[in-house]
């Protein structure tokens with residue numbers, strides 16, 4: 221077997237290992253996969269303009285967000301059901317993030333619960349050598365009490381941010397999942413909802429949706445509330461002192477409203493091309509969001525990031541940091557926690573090299589002057 225040299229190698233190895241059901245769940249995007257694939261192709265169309273002779277013998281990839289410092293700007297995105305990739309699932313991903321000094325976002329639809337993941341990383345933080353920074357990704361369910369309780373549980377379990385996903389009032393139409401009749405394996409449950417399966421919560425995502433998920437009925441709707449709107453975001457802001465971020469913003473208009481209602485951060489995302497097909501690639505949508513936000517709150521981006529140069533380009537446009545989604549699943553599938561370690565090491569090494577070869581010594585050095593201007597789409601402006 222050849223050595224894994226980059227995240228694309230890791231993807232190939234992982235895809236070879238997975239059964240059709242899981243592989244299709246991980247790889248799928250909405251309809252014709254145009255946005256999923258465009259996320260990657262749009263990075264390929266951007267050229268980096270390098271500068272020389274700047275003593276690049278020491279490269280510093282550290283940064284700070286909401287007062288917390290990180291060793292690298294490549295963070296781990298939330299994805300549902302990570303135990304489908306490896307039995308250690310979300311705990312393995314979170315441990316790997318912790319050891320590498322990067323952020324981990326736990327999905328609401330995780331197999332291990334909010335509390336189990338906190339316990340699962342506790343030994344790493346005891347020595348004081350590592351700090352574990354975890355945010356909770358929040359789906360707002362029709363039974364609001366459940367979502368609000370998840371926020372409280374996250375606070376109590378030491379999570380330091382709430383990421384509200386706003387692009388999923390309904391699940392996108394993922395044709396391959398429909399064709400292959402996707403199912404969540406019987407032995408997996410949704411860790412966060414076990415305590416609500418008591419008959420009191422008629423819309424509990426466990427009471428109904430886990431059963432439905434096992435039967436392949438409406439698998440991703442999970443009682444997510446399609447009535448979610450800006451007033452709910454204000455309510456969530458009142459509910460918690462933690463920073464509240466919106467994930468799934470793609471326009472300067474929504475970015476401006478988000479800042480106005482007091483949101484603490486924006487993740488420019490099209491859900492890895494899994495929601496509305498034919499929306500723009502996220503690196504194309506990013507400039508107008510960055511320009512609208514004017515550095516008042518941090519802006520992040522995800523979708524299609526696979527190489528150090530992709531990270532460099534996103535930061536050059538103005539993202540504070542990026543998230544990788546599927547690469548976490550490829551790492552987990554390949555070798556659990558060690559596979560995620562490998563994924564993070566590879567992309568960080570590529571980022572360091574991209575910085576050195578373009579003459580950027582620290583993260584704050586990276587800006588739009590390192591990109592060929594004509595490659596930066598004006599978007600719809």
Ligand SMILES: Cc1cc2nc3c(=O)[nH]c(=O)nc-3n(C[C@H](O)[C@H](O)[C@H](O)COP(=O)(O)O)c2cc1C
Pocket residue numbers: 245246247259297298299300327328329357385467489490491492493494522523524525543544545546547
């Ligand atoms: C299998 C899978 C499950 C996902 N589950 C969630 C989820 O539960 N909540 C959420 O906000 N985003 C979810 N996402 C979207 C990711 O957070 C992220 O936006 C996307 O994967 C980024 O694109 P990338 O995979 O190209 O890096 C999921 C993505 C995948 C591939």
Ligand SMILES: O=C(O)C(=O)c1ccccc1
Pocket residue numbers: 300329388439440441442491494
């Ligand atoms: O598949 C997804 O992208 C996703 O966000 C999701 C949401 C609910 C249940 C399972 C997956």
